[in-house]
Amino acid sequence: MHSQKAILITYPDNDSINEALSLSESADYSIIDIVKQKHLTKSKFGIGSGKACEVKEIVLKNHVKNIIFDEVLKPSQQYNLTKLCNVHVIDRERLILEIFEKRATNAESHIQIKLAQLKYDMVRTKEKVRLAKLREQPGFFGLGKYDADISLLDLRTRITHLQRKLKKEELRKKMYRKSRSKSGFPIVSFVGYTSAGKTTLFNRLTGETKNTGGGMFTTLSTFTRNVNLRDGKILLSDTVGFISKLPAYMIDAFKSTLLELTYSDLILLVIDINQSISEIKKKLRSSMVVMNELLIPMTKVIYLLNKVDLTTIEDAYEKFHNLKIADSQINVLPVSALTGYNLEKLKSLINDIVFPNQYSLLIQKQHNRENKTGIKL
Ligand SMILES: Nc1nc2c(ncn2[C@@H]2O[C@H](COP(=O)(O)OP(=O)(O)O)[C@@H](O)[C@H]2O)c(=O)[nH]1
Ligand SMILES: [Mg+2]
Incomplete structure (x- = not known):
């Protein structure tokens, strides 16, 4: 499917920009320009009139048919902006609904x-x-x-x-x-906040399998793929991801997109470790609440500290320990979807957990090597 070109209007801080970009990409829009504004709730257009005219210029120059507006717009604001720029105006809630629909x-x-x-x-x-x-x-x-x-x-x-x-x-x-659950293959699913790096990791893991030879890789849907590991085949699944400021009336719809998690054999919980500890804590806490409601046991989780290329391994572990996850059997691995760091180790860890016969042998080996690998089993 071809992605459509769009202009993104969002807040100036990096978290907002990254989240809005990830959401836009999930809904299949390719963003060709970003307009950053401190205030997106002004009365007539959401943004100021002068800025709205600038947006119109950008739209005309780039022959774009869509504006993604990273706030909730009132019908009158949406109407005014549509009329001024003569394009589709997709506000934040509409965008999220489009993502859910695809999923x-x-x-x-x-x-x-x-x-x-x-x-x-x-x-x-x-x-x-x-x-x-x-x-x-x-x-x-x-x-x-x-x-x-x-x-x-x-x-x-x-x-x-x-x-x-x-x-x-x-x-x-x-x-x-x-x-x-009778399908036979273990199901392994990515979860985590939007822009943590789930899709990049998913592409990386499935893409690598694809390159290693024909017949090993099958596309089941855009979001679930077949991956060959050392001891067998798994179904790897990308999910919508947690979204900040999700309106209450969308929560049931959101959870329904996560139903796949309830029959997953293993969850890969992706954390963007290159964020402040308070941000990480807040996001992790709300992820856990939803996972609890869906009755997903936290024992089936590997914590992936992603984007470790932007910081240090020590910093990643320090932040993780700071989260004080009370669990005697935590699986945690710093990774980088960008550089590929620790992805072979991740595959091996997944393999050993979902194919348990070989796993019991491995526990013994891991115990001996624990300090060297950094993986706590
Ligand atoms: N530096 C760095 N950037 C990453 C890494 N993984 C993902 N990203 C970037 O983070 C952004 C969000 O990634 P995406 O996979 O779309 O996140 P998702 O919303 O969780 O699926 C993209 O711009 C990625 O290129 C990583 O390991 N290191
Ligand atoms: Mg994604």
Whole structure:
């Protein structure tokens, strides 16, 4: 699939930029210019009028059809910016919904995501009804009061219908899980915050397998691939990832995209270790809350301290110890998706955990080598 060109409007700090870039990429947009602004909640366009005109110039110069706006826009702001620049304006929530939609892998997540989309539309339709009633903007979006009321009613009916469907689907879910775990191959899934480096690691691990010879590599979907390890084949799976400032009405949809984790044999929890300890703590804590709710045992986790090329191994371990994860059997490995550092060791560790017969022999070996490898088993 071809990615579409887009201009990104986001906040000036690096975390915001990186997250917005990763989200845009996940939704298949290639960002050709970034407009950084301290304030994205101004009344008319979200950004100031002068800046909005600059954005229009960038759009014209680059023949771009999309603007990604890293904040939630009101319908009137979205309308104003669309009209000024004559392109699609995708606000932050819309972008996240587009990502979820691409990732829906089962019936439940399709319904959950559709529900979240309807709720997104509902908020906007309500705003239109309000504006139409105030007669502030007659014919706003071509919508009279009557039309707006009708579409609100229609949205409500569709939401009720989906909620009923969801109930039925929940009953079916248990059976689905059973059948998945019978597929035979161990399932290994990446989780972690957006821009931690999951997709880069995923590509790196599956890409390397691809280069080692024909027939070893199969694309099951864009996000799950078959990888050959020393003692057998695994299914490696990339996930949506945790997103900061996720609105409450999207949480169920988000969790449904993570259902695959519940039948994973091993979780690779990716941490961007080149961040402040407080940032890492905050992100890890909220990841753990979601994983607990999904009943994923933390014993099935390897912590990957990624982007270690940007710092030192010592710093990575120091930060990790600072997280005080209370678990007697922690698997932790500093890695770099960029340089490939420790990725062979990672494959070997995955292999030894998911193919346990060979693993028991290995524990003995690892005990002898523990200090040299840095892997704590
Ligand atoms: N320096 C460095 N950058 C990395 C590393 N891994 C990923 N990145 C960069 O971090 C950004 C986010 O990576 P991505 O794989 O999209 O993160 P995801 O949202 O977790 O899938 C991209 O710009 C990557 O190039 C790494 O090991 N070192
Ligand atoms: Mg990703």
